[in-house]
Amino acid sequence: MVPTRQTVNIRHVAHKAGVSLGTVSRVLNDHPSVTDSLRQRVRDAIQELKYRPHAVAQSLRRGTNRMIGVVIPDLRNPFFADLMQNIEISARMLGYSVLFISSDEDATTEVQAIETLASRKVDGVIFLPSNDVHVLPRTVPLPIVVIDRPLDAHYFVGADHRAGARMAADYLVSLGHRRIACISGPADSSVAQARLAGFLDVMTPHFEAAELPMSRYVVHGDFDYVSGREAATTLFRICTPAPTALFACSDQQAIGALRAAADHGIAVPRDLSIVGFDGILVADLVTPRLTTVHQPVAQLADAAITMLLEQATHAQSPISRLFACDLVVRESCAPPADHPC
Amino acid sequence: MVPTRQTVNIRHVAHKAGVSLGTVSRVLNDHPSVTDSLRQRVRDAIQELKYRPHAVAQSLRRGTNRMIGVVIPDLRNPFFADLMQNIEISARMLGYSVLFISSDEDATTEVQAIETLASRKVDGVIFLPSNDVHVLPRTVPLPIVVIDRPLDAHYFVGADHRAGARMAADYLVSLGHRRIACISGPADSSVAQARLAGFLDVMTPHFEAAELPMSRYVVHGDFDYVSGREAATTLFRICTPAPTALFACSDQQAIGALRAAADHGIAVPRDLSIVGFDGILVADLVTPRLTTVHQPVAQLADAAITMLLEQATHAQSPISRLFACDLVVRESCAPPADHPC
DNA sequence: GCCATAGCGTGGAAACGTTTCATCGACGCC
DNA sequence: GGCGTCGATGAAACGTTTCCACGCTATGGC
Secondary structure, X not given: OOOOOOOOOHHHHXXXXXXXXXXXXXXXXXXXXXXXXXXXXXXXXXXXXXXXXXHHHHHHHHOOOXXXXXXXXXXXXXXXXXXXXXXXXXXXXXXXXXXXXXXXXXXXXXXXXXXXXXXOOOOEEEEOOOOOOOOOOOOOOOOEEEEOOOOOOOEEEEEOHHHHHHHHHHHHHHOOOOOEEEEEOOOOOHHHHHHHHHHHHHHHHHHHHOOOOHHHHEXXXXXXXXXXXXXXXXXXXXXXXXXXXXXXXXXHHHHHHHHXXXXXXXXXXXXXXXXXXXXXXXXXXXXXXXEEEEOOHHHXXXXXXXXXXXXXXXXXXXXXXXXXXXXXXXXXXXXXXXXXX | OOOOOOXXXXXXXXXXXXXXXXHHHHHHOOOOOOOHXXXXXXXXXXXXXXXXXXXXXXXXXXXXOOEEEEEEOOXXXXXXXXXXXXXXXXXXXXXXXXXXXXOOOOHHHHHHHHHHHHHOOOOEEEEOOOOOOOOOOOOOOOOEEEEOOOOOOOEEEXXXXXXXXXXXHHHHHHOOOOOEEEEEOOOOOHHHHHHHHHHHHHHHHHHHHHOOOHHHHEEEOOOOHHHHHHHHHHHHHHXXXXXXXXXXXXXXXXXXXXXXXXXXXXXXXXXXXXEEEEOOHHHHOOOOOOEEEEOOHHHHHHHHHHHHHHHHHOOOOOOEEEEOOEXXXXXXXXXXXXXXX
């Protein structure tokens, strides 16, 4: 079977312009040592033949691709989609293309994805690990930047989840809340752990002061909408006395909790204040508008790309960069009914 | 500058196994004419050296990539993100990788994206055109499947928007509504046109019967959340008598409209019924849960890939495939207050 | 029993389209 | 006239796949 071949290649251009292969190549790569007249002849020939360089051949010869791989669990998570979008834009601006593989929160798929990318000779990989993976096979000698969920001994870019969670808790406390429940993420997720830790940093003393069992007010779930609804339902059932506020570890969870509150006839924010985390677009549209901790997505994406390319050129020991989140106050929080400020 | 080279290639394997290059290649490609003993020797050598084929070199030699390109306006639109996710999954199952480029709803970027993909020698492109593009440069001899927004003279996969919109309108009418407003998409978007047409198919006779100016009840906007909120606000202002129901051409618009309704103290569904379009995840979580016309995303993705690869192997004249939508009834609709069924 | 032939499996080389390095010719300058 | 400089050429290389040729064995006809 004869594969379909390129219609016009560098050789045709060279012939048309009456120069050698090498000269055409140097024109293409803006090499200075070409006479202006020749350069122009070559340019004309390229135009006329509608020649486009064969990126695959270039890759093979150069040993570099101008292509990065991105491994992300699931674009249906709006935060991931936003991240992906920003990564693509940042990459494109630097002349890189993006190979996208979704891992579906599955560790095996992740390893396969990275092997595929290695085999395709991408210049680097941006990797957003699923919750259950903890160690990445070091077999692939490939620049990798881990994003959002740190993995030890790897370059890392992420938001300061713990500080962000503290901001949320502090805010609720400042409003007068003391019994604050928390919907955390999966127990083995480092992000969930960090956000929970931040929450506990602030809340532990309050719970101890009130002699309430903290653990009953914290429940784990996935980061998605449905899980948030279910977790909130559970909290409404088991928490006595009822919490006056709720910190959800993702906006999706928070929106699910909003849903659950509506289903239980609990008015937000009058009976219950809710804070989310991530700052996804829809958080500003639900009723009530969701107060949330916003992650600087564009910054994360940009930093990841920058770090990746730096690493690809001159390797050094792994670095971490942490970005601050900010609290976006909207309508889903109010002082508790039993404690008007 | 000497590029970093592959550590171990097919030549090393051949040497280690004591066979020729060709034999190793034939083992890799499961060519039948290799003795079992040799085959095993080669396999062992591959294992031992941890050899992985160089996909770029394979592409160059084979003239095919096992890679497809996807051009999509913006992943922050949850419908697009869902589509992208499904495309990637379908592609991966068939052994293809996905090169993603976002076009940001910009025609120039789209053309560039397709040129980039052509230059990278992808086996085909799945293209979701932005609203303002109408003609695609035919210069690139590349299999293309257009998805969701038809472009003439191209292979096409999409949902039957018009029939879907009719379903929505019929449903509202069956509930007793007669004054139904519509938030359409951008005027030059074919999708918006189709959905509006479906809406009008049903509604025109009713408006004529009531001697009401249809045009006042239809307003155009973008497909996103914010635009939906603004459009709804406009409708609330200019429509007299006030509509009892609202058909939004996207779930995002519908959720924005929900937001606007809440801001104006309009209770949904008591004072106003709302139907959306797309069937994005969050539509099931907002308050009230959104009744919507659901597009079969997974089917669309799968059909697009299938059609693309068929086209790549044996080209024929362009085909179109239309998929039916289905109405998902939830809580955002009720009979009109002034006309209890 | 021997040679011709067919069939099978393997090795070697060419090719895919590019970049880059060494080489070489021309030209001007001292 | 030698030499340095500059610009252009041609060939090698990147890592594969595939085609052709070759040698070996098995088979059949005489």
